[in-house]
Amino acid sequence: MRLDSAGDEALPAFAPALAMEAPIPNADSSVWSVPLRQGVTFHDGTPFDGADVVATYNAVLDPGSASEIASAFAMIAEVSSSRTATGETVTFTLAYPYADFPSRLLLAIAPSERLTGGPAAESSLNREPVGTGPYRLSELTADRAVFTANPHYWAGPPQVSKVTTVYLPDDNSRVQRVAAGEFDGTILPPALARTFTSKPGFGIESAHSADWRGVSLPADVAFTRDPQVRLALNHAVDRQAMVDTVLAGYGEVAHTPVSAVYGDAFDPAAVFPYDVDKARSLLAGAGWSPGPDGVLVKGTDRAAFTVAFRPTDSVRRDLATAFAADMMRVGVEVTLAGLDFDKIEPRVRDLGILLGGGDKPFSLDTQVYAALHSPLPGTALWDNPGQFSTPARDAALDQARRTLDPERRTSLYRQVQADYLTDPSYVFLVFLEHTYAVRDSTWQRAPVTIEPHSHGVNWGPWWNVASWTR
Template sequence: MPRRRMYRRLLVCALAALTWVSAACAVPQGSGGDTGNDGLVLAAAYEEESLHPLLGHGQEGASKIFDGLYDYGADRELRPALAAGRAHASEDGLTWTVPLRRGVRFHDGSAFTAADVVATYRSLADPRYAATVASEYEMIDSVRAVGDHTVRFDLAHRYAPLPHKLTLGIVPAESLDPGPGAEPEPLHTSSFGSHPVGTGPYELAEWRRGDRMVLTANDDYWGGRPAVRTITVVFAGDDNTRAQRLRAGEFDGASLPPALADTLRDLDGYRVVHHRTADHRAVTLPTRHPVTGDLAVRRALNHAVDREGMIDAILGGHGRPASTPIPPVLGDLHEPSSAFPFDRAEARRILDRAGWRTGGDGVRNRDGTRAAFTLLYPADDSVRKLFAQAFASDARAVGVDVSLEGLGWEAIEPRMARDAVVLGGGNPFEPDLVAYPLLHSSYGGDGYNNPGFYSDSDVDDALDRARTASSPGARTRAYRDVQRELRDDPGFVFLAFLDHSYVLRDAGWRGYRPVVEPHTHGLTWGPWWNVQNWTAAS
């Protein structure tokens, strides 16, 4: 069967499985139109475990509850948030000074000062807090206040893109103070993650876990009083459920897989929008596995996959092929020659030359080792499931047997060092934020950062040169080197940069601006990334 036709068959089967739920489903109390004319009801596919910034919430900006020192505009450029202006670097690049905005208050009425910034960033370096994002800020050696409205960051080494690390939400210093004589405790045990206090345009009014979250406007927000007064986020993990409830008019907006979103183009009063992203889907190839640890297998699989066919069939054409975590949207930093052409004949030649011989069952083996491995994917993610199925089919076509398992993340995480997984990630702002923790050997086994222990000294060297470069030209050359080396020694099979797709009620508000999105979940980016600036339609 032709490859793209086969993929389309997979997609049709998957969509057929998403049979419409009966229209007689009851509308939950508090959803739909009971926010009046000044609120939004949105459906979310994911519910965060915590709203604490130091546990990962809103790390790339656009949190509705917290502000960082900087955030991003629609042009993907950094702009001051709690900072009062640009961050200034010393001549040697080891010290950065940031002026702070005056007159800002947290939701509880307390004043925002440099002490809050210092407490937030110092807690990252204190292992007693067990901040899950701590490893991504290792370049910060110390931070201190210079008066009430200036902070100074001293770095362990030169790090050119430091301002991109300053989008982390700032929490009140008091929330991190364990009290006289007490020792700090892990943040996941704190109630702050479910009762957050920030400086953002909205504050949490209610959180019924597994059901919904309600945010109300912060009338004292430094950026101005939001016109959208309430945001109700209904948690609906099943794609089909969100689509059916959109058709029933319960939601003002929701995310859906691209192909499923396109089936709602005829929905009266709504529109479908697709946002370009830097959000990749990739298959990890753990180096500690006897099959995926073989360089020939990794190279062959990169040639075996039909990326264009997957995008057409699984995403309805809403995506772009990927062979690297650095997306084309980053311009000259992306290296076009890093792409792997779809060439199954070449994949077979690579495996033949490496001594992987085809057995009677069509699966290769070498020295008694069968060319087989397991690929994990989150069971509740229909798009990743389809990518896993398509990847397994392409691998089988060149003699590699891939077994699939759909599990919860709590079961996937302990197995990522040995088993492959359909991974997602990426952002369109700064390549170091994703490429370094994903590819550098020092991050091997650090959760979702380099889970398969990929290690290549040339890649490490190029990544180190990129983050310490003293000129834009040197950074560009280093990142292109990263991608060329990655093509020679791939630790992943990058498949696609997928579009994020949404169905929106097409009335009531003005201010929607399309953006190129990072890999995010929940109420951060998406069409409502700037909802605090929306105004009522006349």
């Protein structure tokens, strides 16, 4: 399936891509049948068929691949394909009924011959990708990739014949090169994107997202292990100020990973009002009192912990700085550390981390399950690294993904949010609105879409470049 967006104010629909039509569930949504499109070829000229779908899903589920997305497909018990005189069908047999299964059919399919086993990180597909999409990789260096139109694309070759992407991590360098005419556009932090409002021939475009930023709280620090402390920290944060300053207004406050885009399942009452007095009262009630330097203490423990953030990400840096300032107002000392994730990983239990999430936002289950559920076997390290949850929350999340009745699922997700208000595991801060500087052009473009955590030049105005027309 592929995304079919009418704009970034609501979740996109799913449209058939390599499927011939929408997936067909059995009576209890535990078996899903997907008729396949015929006559599709991969970029290397080999034919696409059901064996490729089966091999791709099995590769993700194979523990030997160490796939970081495997937990999102844990409901799949078996994948098989069958052929009749009228075509081919892939059948997904699930371990339990799962109404949101179409969201799991957004996975890109690789040729079975290229899925040779072993760790996904070592696959040749990382450097030599082969797919069925509208563009194929024709050139790759350490900082540049060139994609050319696939003349055999099943929906017809795109009118934009070549797309070049350049890896340039420094924000200011990208600003200069876009302004100089070297690039047609780029992703930028909101404050830098706004500098293009007065540049002739350029504009700012933005896209709403389910991409949250928040602080995970360390499991092995006595201070943050206390649920009352975690509740107090949530009330001590001025989220709106972060939206207004760090995001220059391009974003929304986040109290949980559930945003208004999820409709009735979003509970507008699930908020932690900014209330410094309440935060101080909760901390005092948990036994924390001011020490000689103003930092709260409880016996030999100090109200202090370190928050790590990726140093090349200015938005994370600035959010972490604002968070630390808010914490100091209530007597909590937050030390900031700019660290790459390979340095954070071995210290995940004793560091707070300025994290981003919402990497699979097109189903509410994948938006919240890994972030809020107690870690399960195969769960990615960055999913709920503090490992805080409650039995009630876990039960509601488990029931919601197995429940077919949409009203019952809505009720369960509201229960999750209500439970989270009593025992939070993070301090969620904001939902980003991704901002892009774009050169004016004569291309006619389709609407943007709600964006996931992963974003950049493969999203924003260019996410559907294959559909552009003149």
